[in-house]
Amino acid sequence: MLKYYRTPAAFAEAELIEKRSRFIAAVMPVRSEAEALEFLRTRRELYPDARHHVYAYLVETEDGVFSRYSDDGEPQGTGGMPVFDVLRKRELTNAAVVVTRYFGGTLLGAAGLVRAYSGSASAAADNAGEAEMYYCRRLDVTVNYGDSGKVRSRLESLAAGDNDRSLRFELEPPEYTHEVRFRIWTPAGDIERLKANIIDLTASRAVFAEGEFAYRAL
Template sequence: MEKWKQFLPYKCVLEGGTGEIVEKRSRFLAEVRRVETEGEAVAFVEEMKKRYWDASHNCSAFVIGRRGELTRCSDDGEPSGTAGRPMLEVLLGEGICNAAVVVTRYFGGTLLGTGGLVRAYGAAVKAGLENSRVAVMRYGTRLRIGTDYSDIGRIQYILGKRGLSQENAEYTDRVSLETVVAAEEEERLKKELTEATGGRAVLEAVDRYYFIDKG
């Protein structure tokens, strides 16, 4: 197994958002936030409870870790399994990690029943996610490419064809630039660049990290 296979892609919240639904006059206000630790998630839940102190319920769910190693949810007084668990299931179903959501309910005077609550809390989370910035994070390599002026056109064509970035260009006696490539594509890119330049291109991996997949 190649080394990169241990670094699987994952989805995370880059920027939280809010959403609202109304069901039989009950208002469900969802707020999504990016969190990195359980402590951050707990603090966020407490913040929302203080902000909406007059609400009927402030139900919550969060997922921590790239593989969803830690999950928690709370019904906050709603019937067991009708709020926190459906909220958590939406996050897990979307494959989103390092995110917390609080759904605040203002009771509208009409009971929704178990099924109605499950649907309402799940729908509120989806509304919040729709207004959040969610991205796929992919593990990759920042590759520095050095070459002669005669080869730069070929290199830029290959990078452009693959939809790869062209960054930090320097023009001295030689040309160098950097690109970020997904780990599983690294060796194929190196081979293509080497063949296109007759081995004249100098390729150096300067860093490896998770980056936002814009594809």
């Protein structure tokens, strides 16, 4: 299981015109090889009359590492590998790229194809941005109303990086009942440090409950 990986922050597209050939690149974060292949299928359905749908993906899960790229009829090495290199050089994982090409009537040559495919894929990746995903555990912190203000202030200060930016976590909006519950997502290795901050503030009155694991963008 990956403790950390970088991935596209969101779906994004970019378009490049080269000698009347149209290159439409799309980038998507994915969580499995099945999602990557489904993304490819939807792009093919969206542009059914296009000549080529060059693609690449890299997925790492608890079941292993899955990667594939295809020139989809372009000369060997001019499409799939250049697109895959965009993911590799940016160190992006759990990501899929599809570049759809409409032929413009003029041959681009091997070098021209490499530039067009890598350039359009890179532009789409720029538009998507990047997210840093951490394998986190949920920590629920329940406090009384008297302690809630200072706990919230400390957590918001830590989340903003005002004290120790090495302590990474996501803070959800508090839940107010007869007590106040803060829900926090943090890498498992940081839980004890977070607890120590809160125990100190509340004189050990806070109640902690650890929950499920999930990837979160921190």
